[in-house]
Amino acid sequence: MKTPFSSTVQSPSGQLRLLETTDLHMQLLDYDYFADRQDPTTGLVKLADQIAALRDDPLVTTILCDNGDLIQGNPLADYLAQTLAPDQTHPIIAALDMLQYDAITLGNHEFDYGPVFLKSVLAKASFPVVCTNVPAFHGDDLVKPFTILERDIPCDDGIRHPIKIGVIGFAPPQFADAGNPALNATDIRRAAQDIVPQVKAAGADIIVALCHSGIGLAEDIPHLENAALPLAQVAGIDALLLGHTHEVFPDATIATDGPADYAGGRLHGKPAVMAGFGAQSFGVIELTLRRAQGGWQITDHQTRVERASLRKGPESKLRQDLRALVATPHVATVAQMQEPVVNTTVPITSYFATLQPDFSQQLMAQAMQRATNAALEGAHPPVLAATSSYRFGGRSGLGHYIDIPVGPITLRDVAAIFPFADHLCAVRRTGKQLRLWLERAAAHYNRMQPGLCNQPLISPQSAGYNCDAIFGLSYQIDLTQPARFDTQGREINPNASRIVQMRFQDQTVEDDDVFIVATNSFRAKGGGGFPQIAADDIVYTSRQTLRDILIKDLKAIGSVTAKPCQNWAFAPIPNTAAAFVSAPQARDHITGPITYIRQDADGRARYRITF
Secondary structure: HHHHHHHHOOOOOEEEEEEEEEOOOOOOOOEOOOEEEEOOOOOHHHHHHHHHHOOOOOEEEEEEEEOOOOOOOOHHHHHHHHHHHOOOHHHHHHHHHHHOOEEEOHHHHHHHOHHHHHHHOOOOOOOOEEEOOOHHHHOOOOOEEEEEEEEEEEEOOOOOOOOEEEEEEEEOOOOOHHHHHHOOOOOHHHHHHHHHHHHHHHOOOEEEEOOOEEEEEOOOOOOOOHHHHHHHOOOOOOEEOOOOOEEEEEOOOOOOOOOEEOOOEEEEOOEEEEEEOOOOOEEEEEEEEEEEEEEEEEEEEEEEEEEOOOOOOOOOHHHHHHHHHHHHHHHHHHHHHEEEEEEEEEOEEOOOOOOOHHHHHHHHHHHHHHHHHOOOOOOOOOEEEEOOOOOOOOHHOOEEEEOOOOOEEEHHHHHHHHHOOOOEEEEEEEHOOOOHHHHHHHHHHHHOOOOOOOEEOOOOOOOOOOOOOOOOEEEEOOOOOOEEEEEOOOOOOOOOOEEEEEEEEEEEEEEEEEEEEEEHHHHEEEEEEEOOOOOOOOOEEEEEEEHHHHHHHHHHHHEEEEOOOEEEEOOOOOOEEEEEOOHHHHHHOOOOOOOEEEEEEOOOEEEEOOO
């Protein structure tokens, strides 16, 4: 539909502001449940006043959206999933209502507690929920393929002119748990191509895509997990709000000359924003619109990410009201998380999780292996386990590590080891497929040049949770070789091989050897840029979550006394070392060829590993 031309002033202009939160993971409060302490850098409560101030600007029309992974991701979320009555309003929905959100979409973790719980939560929302590429949810009217927001914009002719804003939303197609095939999502770009004409036909002047998907490959490959770039090429989409990968976009520190303009916040020339995770920040797109005879046109745009304010002082009533929404469940959650599970006689940390074998991953892997062996009937191939660390510092900050001292392992510690509600999947893999799995994980590291001693070890584009280790095998990673895959999972050097000396029980693993690998349901569906596993190769999916499996296993063993098994190592490189960053307190847990260098002014500590 074309917007009528104004007869008073030719081509009046006005401002439309798009605000985004994404990947909140139930981080309503400024509290780290995994570390049992206040965290002033996080929490929707810390963003509330900044968002409200922008919304109150009388000269700009503001639209506030959330981009998914909203209701799951910390112990408070789990407590609410266990205790919330069907007739109660979920506190995060009440918080979004309080902040007057205009629309939200769904992320992959929205489905972790099952469709019944999700529908109960969404039924209390006063704002539209859109998810274009999950057709199974469209029939009950709780989730729509798109919505039209009818607003008006104050323009420079002194008149508020009407505008219709189409909002579409997308979840990564890998999200569905293997046990819920009916929830499979369709390809993001193709779903967008199908829906945009319908949104235009419904009268939309501009279209905003809420894309719970990151900036990955530019190529249009079916069922991409991080499909923001192909989505930006769809004609008719005017702006993109991104998420899923917990990154910040724009980011002027990243220099690129491709379709993703990190400095300017544009994808294929279109404005886009991604605001990290955990309510550490929110995204802003400022659009200048001109109302001409052919409709509204975007004449200029600016994109930025605003961090949570650290200003101290009396709290606003808005903040107080938000805190009140979860006051009771917060106290109950903190108390629950202090419940002991088992004692450990050795400290368990993740300060060097991708630098050497990690004990927290080993505990998870052993629990997965034992649960898989117990579940599979009859003779079956040897069971391995693939795990990664979810608290590894990185873009999450210096407080984002596991540090369990000698003594009780609590429910809080278990949640830190595995924070999500994923299920156990046992998958059939050949020796060749295992090598490819580990080659994809090894994209985490930069290539090493022999003879240098301070070269950066870890790729800045990689996240530690995509650096899987496979337990039950032994292997080395040769970093003199180029990476076979990039950090998005694209095969860039088909003949490269970093994984060497891969053995099972002292025997070389051959390409046609067959194993069962215990992994999480997200990875089994191709999450993290790993190849999606065919349904016929998923031989078992648990009813219990992985965290419950770990708790049961820890209680069964009675006490943690073992030490990390040396299942993998970097291949030796004479006269060569690399530098990396971790927390200052990691200095107290150094083992192997790691040395402390110094602490920087920003609080990060630098270390060196010798190959």
